[in-house]
Amino acid sequence: MSYAFQHSFTCFCNFFFPHLFLFVFIFSSKATARNLASVDKAVNNSASAILIFGDSTVDPGNSNYITTPFRSNFPPYGKDFLNQAATGRFTNGRLANDFIANYVGLKDYVPPYLDPNLSTQELLTGVSFASAGSGFDPLTPTISNVISVSKQLEYLKEYKAKLKETIGKEKMEQLINNALFVVSAGTNDFVVNYFTIPIRRKNYTIPTYMDFVLQQSQQFMQGLWDEGARRIGVVGLPPLGCLPVVITMYSDNAFHKRECIDKFSFIARDYNLKLQTQLSAMQLKFANSGSRIAYMDAYGPLEDMAFHRNYDFDVVNSGCCGSGYLETSFLCNPRSAVCPDASKYVYWDSIHPTERTYYLLFHALRPVIDSIIKD
Secondary structure, X not given: OOOOOOHHHHHHOOOOOOOOOOOOOOOOEOOOHHHOOOOOOOOOEOOOOEEEEEOHHHOOOHHHHOOOXXXXXXXXXXXXXXXXXXOOOOOOOOOHHHHXXXXXXXXXXXXXXXXXXXXXXXXXXXXXXXXXXXXXXXXXXXHHOOOOHHHHHHHHHHHHHHHHHHHOHHHHHHHHHHOEEEEEOOHHHHHHHHOOOHHHHOOOOHHHXXXXXXXXXXXXXXXXXXXXXXXXXXXXXXXHHHOHHHHHHHOOOOOOOOOOOHHHHHHHHHHHHHHXXXXXXXXXXXXXXXXXXXXXXXXXXXXHHHOOOOEOOOEEEEEOEOOOOOOOHHHOOOOOOEXXXXXXXXXXOOOOEOHHHHHHHHHHHHHHHHHHHEO
């Protein structure tokens, strides 16, 4: 191990697995932390705002305003963020949200909706409703005491009412119709919920649970559509078996070999295929109503990183914070050892990517973003 193993994490390891949000297609790059500030701008872009839903990979700090252990508003989180601010993002710097918002010319950082100090301009250009630890299964956010996706949908309705007061009904509806919606959830449903807590396993096999989660996802997507969403990107599951925390918990040789566990990644692959079919059907159904609904592949780029394909990361199977084997949230804290250069790591903690990983994933996602936002 590169860093001293933290003794305090062991009592939390059976439940503490916030979701991992990621993005698409292979993109060969040797970008470092020093050039992450450079983001080209989209052309022929018609996105009026960016609106985010999901879990910790897209939560910029909503968890700061609720009572939950799923927080990251303390060092070393934010180590490479502006002014080294620990905003509540589960990484050392920016999320993919932030790079996307910059790319479409809206803002440099997507703020949390629950921030009481949001300006009118910040509201107009978009917010994140996401909550670390959330998922499509209603049981998942209950386990973690975080904001469910159904509650996030209620916040969207509240958000629309605020916009209506500010710019009027017609302009509000135009803004929502032309906004870029990004949805990232599902990993917690499997890792935090199904694999860890026995409740769902009593009534569902893995295939039937997949169908249940997808049904919940479909209901949420329909809810977004009913509220005026027309341009929607949905992130699939990452290779679950390559998450450092999953390797630690389920590998036969976790402290020496630390290889991806394919039986967990196979579940993600199967789920993603079903999700793509579901999204294609929804796009076909609403095509005549101006829909642009796209699947965002989290699996491919992260698997390439895990197997040292197309990317030049030094460490792919443990995080930068602490031992990198189990630490996340308050287990990654000011007392934790931190690697000298996070840009050499795929993961910041045992679950969440580094800023550099998010940057590369954003770049891989650009063709999908363009297909959603361009006139």
